[in-house]
Amino acid sequence: MTGFKCKDVGMNCGFEFKDATSREEAVQLAATHARVAHGIAIIPPDLAAKVQAAIKA
Numbered sequence: 556m557t558g559f560k561c562k563d564v565g566m567n568c569g570f571e572f573k574d575a576t577s578r579e580e581a582v583q584l585a586a587t588h589a590r591v592a593h594g595i596a597i598i599p600p601d602l603a604a605k606v607q608a609a610i611k612a
């Protein structure tokens with residue numbers, strides 16, 4: 556299981572999940588959340604790096 560907390564990338568946001576089945580799925584879930592909840596249509600490279608670091612394998 557793979558998890559992610561939005562606040563770990565510096566967002567003031569309570570979104571988190573713990574049940575992604577792979578790192579790839581976690582990245583997809585985080586990207587979808589960023590788009591829907593934060594209006595980030597394209598993840599910039601610095602944020603992508605933070606997301607990668609925040610994903611708990």
Ligand SMILES: [Zn+2]
Pocket residue numbers: 561562566568569570588592593
């Ligand atoms: Zn968020």
